Amino acid sequence: MALFAWPPASGNLAVSWPLYSAAAIQTLDRLAIEAGVAGFSLMQAAARQAWQLVQQRWPKCQRLAVICGAGKNGGDGLMLAVFAQQAGVEVDIYLAQPMQLQIEEVALAWQALQAAGLQARQVAAHQADLEGYDVLVDGLLGVGLQAELRDPYVAWIEQINSASCPVLALDLPSGLNANTGQPSPIAVVAEVTLTFIGWKLGLFTGRGRDYVGALFLADLGVPARVATPPAPLAELRDKLPALKRPASAHKGQQGKVLVLGGEMAGAALLAAQAALRSGAGRVKLLLPPDLVTLVIAAQPELMVQSWTPSQAEVLKAALAWCDVLVIGPGLGQQADAQTLYQAALAWSGPTVMDADALNLLAQLGGVLDAETVITPHPAEAARVLGCSVEVVEQDRLAAVKQLAQQTQAQVVLKGSGSLIASASGERPCLCPLGNPGMAVAGMGDLLTGCIAALMAQGRTPYEAACQGVLLHAWAGDQAAGSSPVGLLPSDLLTYLRLGVNGMKESAQA
Structure with a gap:
């Protein structure tokens, strides 16, 4: 006993x-x-x-x-x-x-x-x-x-x-x-x-x-x-992903992540920064031309490229370049965003969808698969399922399992006690970490980048979803300490780096 x-x-x-x-x-x-x-x-x-x-x-x-x-x-x-x-x-x-x-x-x-x-x-x-x-x-x-x-x-x-x-x-x-x-x-x-x-x-x-x-x-x-x-x-689960690398490792072995951004560059930037801090070797960000300079100044390590709907060859080349695609953070729902959304649906590689990509999924439909991870909060989940937020929250496990079956994707239902489910039979996973200070705009964008980076480094989509949620929540707890109110998503970035290196104590950066 x-x-x-x-x-x-x-x-x-x-x-x-x-x-x-x-x-x-x-x-x-x-x-x-x-x-x-x-x-x-x-x-x-x-x-x-x-x-x-x-x-x-x-x-x-x-x-x-x-x-x-x-x-x-x-x-x-x-x-x-x-x-x-x-x-x-x-x-x-x-x-x-x-x-x-x-x-x-x-x-x-x-x-x-x-x-x-x-x-x-x-x-x-x-x-x-x-x-x-x-x-x-x-x-x-x-x-x-x-x-x-x-x-x-x-x-x-x-x-x-x-x-x-x-x-x-x-x-x-x-x-x-x-x-x-x-x-x-x-x-x-x-x-x-x-x-x-x-x-x-x-x-x-x-x-x-x-x-x-x-x-x-x-x-x-x-x-x-x-x-x-x-x-x-x-x-x-409460086991962080410890990403070990040989001494001879180089950036080409750590995966290439492409983030398709839109009208709200800050969200796409946070997702891209999280992918970098979670170990991705190279991260490229496609943005409208007027936002490129601002993002390069904020994070020069990113490969930032301008894109407009008239530049089909730029989008095609970027999709051919990447190992993992991120779409949704800062995307918007206008015509340009819909063009990127349709391109993401047509792309056949591992994808992480969040935010406006999920709103477009609810509006326009689309066929997903087991190579895709979606990360809805309860309101986005309700839109995709065609029900109320109250129904989702009344039985979160039932909702995440229904989403997985309906979309055939790996699903993260965010919130207190985030749940991860798959249509392919894995037992649903619950993340016990996280704190109320993480209830602020931009936190979900970080999560999207974490999951994408883990996929780029060889994790299966389901394992990347489970481990990415844990890494993100753990970093939030470390950054919040005993003062969660006023926590910012950017406060987590250094802790993401500590987490993927297997540092499990509350070390201050």
Whole structure:
């Protein structure tokens, strides 16, 4: 039985982690019991780990309130109360509903509570004064939540969130959907979440990160007991691409990236700069003539060339030159942009599409393939899918998988807990890194350049998408430090260079 913290103390994981659905976690629990582990033993182990975490995070805790639901999550809370009382802590227990004593583990927890001389009170939420406690424990609801919340749970969650005490959530914040990371429609805002058996997808994507606080996993020894676990929904990765080069390396071996720019030169410049900082050997930027001088002054290492629609031979030669094509950042949607978009569709090599290229894809259509990576934010994803942003955000995993099937491309759905999916069967990947300071115009342009550079250096489109998202998010975290507000995309450029060289600590440039 092990306790894991997220993010890990080392800052990096040696392997990826499976991210499970609520149903898969319930299956793991059942399979462990079938393998000979008593269900009540798992409940005791969960509660013991939770109490130990309380002692670690709040060592001066002398007064504890445990708010319990009717099922197994409430049973975990009851057992935690028993352990806290045995340690000499004053404990109050509130029941949102009568306990489901027909569940064996819950009945045994209730008996243990009575044997310890503890009393549990069933009161309305508004009658409970939750101020003055050192810690509140949320044991209302676990992974079994499937429908929208109703009272008394809504009232209890509102009461917990209005209290000034720190909150420990057991398994996941009550009201949070374990699969999607969406509240139903509200959820407990925890300072610490201790999840059990395995990581749940909803803890890392969507709005989940707004609710979970510091995140821990107690596996309860279950994975080791299950010979054939259920398939996870996705995998969590935290391993940066370390690009090693022989001493004899030269620029011709590191790939050639072409960025087709348009009316907003800054976006195209950021994508091109990111490609350079992510290791591409040569980066060329095609721009309208009046923007060329400005971009050369900003980044003389770029190969900047002017282009107009009348210069078909310039575009043809540039496409013949490059290994990877970037289109979208700063492109615009006018006639010139549409000409470049159609040329990109006709080009047969690896391509990264973002921003206005995705808007043109939604408007004009086009056939993509597995050599293409698209990187929509939720609004762009909604345009391509022909749905609302709310539908995309309600189930981000379903949306990214639908995009991959519809376009046959590799898809990065950007946002908190960015997801990467492929139509060719790879398990979706989730990036757990990044911060709210990255919510600023231009960050997506950097990501496009990162992915293109990795493709140019030999990564498959899917691997380039997964590793590029991680590299970009890691660089954002390093650049932001403890001050994310006011972060600029250009602040990340030096950290991109550190990341592709395998530097995994928060070294200052």
